[in-house]
Amino acid sequence: MIGAVPLSYYLLLSAILFTIGAGGVLIRRNAIIILMCVEMMMNAVNLTFVAFSSYLDSATGQIFVFMVMVVAAVEVAVGLALLVELNRHKEAVNIDEFNSLKG
Amino acid sequence: MELTIFIIVAVLSVVSALGVIFNKNVVYSALFLLVNFLTIAVFYLMLNAQFLGMVQILVYAGAIVVLILFVVMLLGEQLGEDISSWVTPANGVIIVLALILLTIIGTAVTDYPTTGAKGDFTPELIQEYGQAEMIGVTLFTDYLLSVQLAGVLLLVGIVGVIWLARNDEQLPATGDVPTKEA
Incomplete structure (x- = not known):
């Protein structure tokens, strides 16, 4: 069942998804979209981990995916809380507006 | 198929x-x-x-x-964004850079065949013991420290989010030190 799709196809697909995510972080100025793109990049890396784990018969890759999921959950929670707080402070979600550390 | x-x-x-x-x-x-x-x-x-x-x-x-x-x-x-503001020289450069990145990664993953030592997480063993059990055993023996660190990270995240979400309006304004009535 595994052998039907070569490993490099999965790696190439996750490379494409990672690149789309990285481009999205740089192109869009909306902070929520940037968080979504970071999630997409993490998912691309997770796909690589699972593909290697499956093709090399090792559980380590899947453990790493769990850790990445924990980090992603914490990151999105803290990021969105910061975003709501910034929005309360200064009516914007465009990251170009937030150019001063001194509120 | x-x-x-x-x-x-x-x-x-x-x-x-x-x-x-x-x-x-x-x-x-x-x-x-x-x-x-x-x-x-x-x-x-x-x-x-x-x-x-x-x-x-x-x-x-x-x-x-x-x-x-x-x-x-x-x-x-206030979440809408004007699409016409996307067509800028900077974004063109970003797209070119993204394509270069994709070329590099794509060459790396297709030209160099990846091999490695096979582990013991084979489909036959998964069939016998069940996937959740095998992952759980690995997680709580070989990677116990990372599980605990992940727990600490989640706790820090929870505390941080609660601190961020507090309501400032119920607190006295900063700089306004309450003085004792003489």
Whole structure:
């Protein structure tokens, strides 16, 4: 069942998804979209981990995916809380507006 | 057959990833992100990682997308962005750089065949013991320290979010030191 799709196809697909995510972080100025793109990049890396784990018969890759999921959950929670707080402070979600550390 | 399914789901995945970026409405972006997460879950199922596929649906599609949608609804109307503002020289440079990055990664993963020592996480053993049990045993023996660190990280995240979400208006304003009435 595994052998039907070569490993490099999965790696190439996750490379494409990672690149789309990285481009999205740089192109869009909306902070929520940037968080979504970071999630997409993490998912691309997770796909690589699972593909290697499956093709090399090792559980380590899947453990790493769990850790990445924990980090992603914490990151999105803290990021969105910061975003709501910034929005309360200064009516914007465009990251170009937030150019001063001194509120 | 499996290759056909792979190609269909891969195209869907890439299209939904592009849909997240090139979409004016943030709610649509979040829904495209949901489609992207679900296609990743399908890939996990195809890669014999069924437990992880279910976790992906529960955590990403169930929790993270819902959280993002909550914030989108909370922040409301000021989320629109003018599409014409995207066509700038800087964004052109970014797209070229992204294509260069893709070329480098693509060359790396296709030209150099990846091999390695096979582990003991074989489909036969998974069939015998069950996937969740095998992952759980690995997680709580070999990787116990990382599990505890992940727990600490989650605790720090919870405390940080609660601190960020406090309501300032019930506290005295900063700099206004309360003085004793003489």
